Amino acid sequence: MKLPTGFLNKMKEQLGDEYSLFVQSYERTRAAGVRANQLKISAAKLKELLPYLEEPVPWCRDGFYYNEEAVRPAKHPYYYSGLYYIQEPSAMLPAELLQVQPGSRVLDLCAAPGGKSIQLAARLGTEGLLVANDLHPQRAKVLLKNIERYGVVNAIVLNESPERLAQAFAGFFDKVLVDAPCSGEGMFRKEPEMANGWSQDEVAKYSEWQAAILDVVPLLLKPGGEIVYSTCTFSKEENEQQIQGFIEKYPEIKLLEMCRLWPHKVKGEGHFAAKLKQSGNRNLHGSRETLRVSSKPFSKDTLSKTAEQELDRCSQQVWGNPKKWRNWLPEGGTLVERSGHILWESNALPKLQGLKVLRSGWLLGTVEKGRFHPSSAYALGLPKEAALEAVQRCELSARDEQEKYTAIRYLRGETLQLEGKKWNKGWHLVTIDGYPLGWAKGAGNWLKNEFPPGWRWEDGEKR
Numbered sequence: 001m002k003l004p005t006g007f008l009n010k011m012k013e014q015l016g017d018e019y020s021l022f023v024q025s026y027e028r029t030r031a032a033g034v035r036a037n038q039l040k041i042s043a044a045k046l047k048e049l050l051p052y053l054e055e056p057v058p059w060c061r062d063g064f065y066y067n068e069e070a071v072r073p074a075k076h077p078y079y080y081s082g083l084y085y086i087q088e089p090s091a092m093l094p095a096e097l098l099q100v101q102p103g104s105r106v107l108d109l110c111a112a113p114g115g116k117s118i119q120l121a122a123r124l125g126t127e128g129l130l131v132a133n134d135l136h137p138q139r140a141k142v143l144l145k146n147i148e149r150y151g152v153v154n155a156i157v158l159n160e161s162p163e164r165l166a167q168a169f170a171g172f173f174d175k176v177l178v179d180a181p182c183s184g185e186g187m188f189r190k191e192p193e194m195a196n197g198w199s200q201d202e203v204a205k206y207s208e209w210q211a212a213i214l215d216v217v218p219l220l221l222k223p224g225g226e227i228v229y230s231t232c233t234f235s236k237e238e239n240e241q242q243i244q245g246f247i248e249k250y251p252e253i254k255l256l257e258m259c260r261l262w263p264h265k266v267k268g269e270g271h272f273a274a275k276l277k278q279s280g281n282r283n284l285h286g287s288r289e290t291l292r293v294s295s296k297p298f299s300k301d302t303l304s305k306t307a308e309q310e311l312d313r314c315s316q317q318v319w320g321n322p323k324k325w326r327n328w329l330p331e332g333g334t335l336v337e338r339s340g341h342i343l344w345e346s347n348a349l350p351k352l353q354g355l356k357v358l359r360s361g362w363l364l365g366t367v368e369k370g371r372f373h374p375s376s377a378y379a380l381g382l383p384k385e386a387a388l389e390a391v392q393r394c395e396l397s398a399r400d401e402q403e404k405y406t407a408i409r410y411l412r413g414e415t416l417q418l419e420g421k422k423w424n425k426g427w428h429l430v431t432i433d434g435y436p437l438g439w440a441k442g443a444g445n446w447l448k449n450e451f452p453p454g455w456r457w458e459d460g461e462k463r
């Protein structure tokens with residue numbers, strides 16, 4: 001593999017005796033990883049379902065290695081039911097290091113496409129709050145899709161600048177992850193074309209951006225709050241030196257630990273992570289005046305009569321009981337109707353004003369022309385009992401080749417006709433081995449496909 005001379009010279013200086021081992025690592029096949037989504041499945045159960053999974057990733061309790069030359073995990077209906085995320089093994093480290101507990105308020109500041117957000121959300125469970133943000137609008141949309149596919153219900157997805165977030169959420173978070181944009185030197189083996197764009201100027205440019213992002217983080221933290229800063233690059237300017245500059249500027253921030261994953265030492269690409277803690281009270285520099293989020297003063301459902309009746313009707317069809325849908329809502333939340341969207345919002349979600357909000361809470365569906373249309377996010381966020389108790393359900397199994405193919409046809413958006421099967425009118429939950437995939441509408445011999453276009457199976461997809 002051809003690497004830029006300037007980069008190699010820097011690495012030689014940085015690594016000394018280890019340099020030759022580092023260079024040799026570029027000739028080895030890179031490692032690939034899959035992480036169980038604990039919101040839906042345990043690591044042990046996933047291992048049973050996917051026998052090709054190899055040994056666990058040492059720094060992530062839900063992660064496994066697999067041989068990407070032999071299997072393509074994205075080409076399976078289980079992937080579409082959000083059971084696992086395909087993630088470069090080293091990228092599983094930063095979210096683990098943050099040690100999120102249920103009930104915390106967590107910010108993933110540079111979150112798209114969302115691998116680490118989903119990992120953080122799994123640690124929170126249905127308690128607490130995840131704010132997942134990305135500056136770039138298109139990437140924020142991908143982030144939203146992943147949050148929904150992986151069944152995260154207590155999240156807010158934002159498309160904001162760190163500065164605006166700091167104004168809105170001053171002193172709000174227990175934990176902040178800054179998985180910063182970087183020169184990506186650690187990804188050259190995975191994405192060789194990235195190496196072509198390398199230059200010392202790029203490193204300097206990213207280093208400035210990172211410093212600007214980090215600069216607002218102290219404002220976002222509660223006293224005693226913790227930060228994990230991570231990159232997938234080797235340069236000291238973007239890593240150790242960045243952290244050094246940060247703690248010099250903010251003496252109330254203490255460095256707890258720093259670690260590096262080197263491709264010549266571990267099965268994974270290059271990664272850097274630093275964990276820091278804010279000690280004591282921080283002067284919020286008057287930003288309390290601009291604080292725009294606050295805890296909800298009270299929690300009362302705001303559903304219209306029509307919306308409630310429609311949800312009952314859908315529930316009667318799917319679960320044979322008009323009130324059953326309420327059983328699947330996590331504790332400690334409120335139902336909200338906003339511009340035709342029906343959402344369940346955790347009471348931990350603050351009021352948001354003036355921010356670019358892509359999603360706040362769990363989208364159950366929309367009411368259009370007086371009719372409730374359940375969303376894919378609703379199906380994917382349902383607990384497994386909800387799927388098992390559905391009476392109008394198209395249950396498929398990936399253990400049967402024919403049924404697995406039917407699931408793929410469903411994911412491609414095709415209308416389904418299954419031999420000897422008749423489908424009652426109304427909503428049916430489509431599941432794969434008991435895990436929800438999405439919705440379909442019964443019409444006698446046919447099941448009309450309600451799987452949304454932007455979520456569909458793509459035949460050309462590499463993974």
Ligand SMILES: C[S@@+](CC[C@H](N)C(=O)[O-])C[C@H]1O[C@@H](n2cnc3c(N)ncnc32)[C@H](O)[C@@H]1O
Pocket residue numbers: 091109110111112113114115116117133134135136139160161162179180181182213
């Ligand atoms: C390394 S990627 C994040 C990967 C993500 N954490 C994951 O695990 O899927 C960095 C992200 O930062 C975003 N970004 C760049 N500048 C930003 C800024 N000033 N504020 C917030 N996000 C930013 C980029 O759009 C990009 O999606």
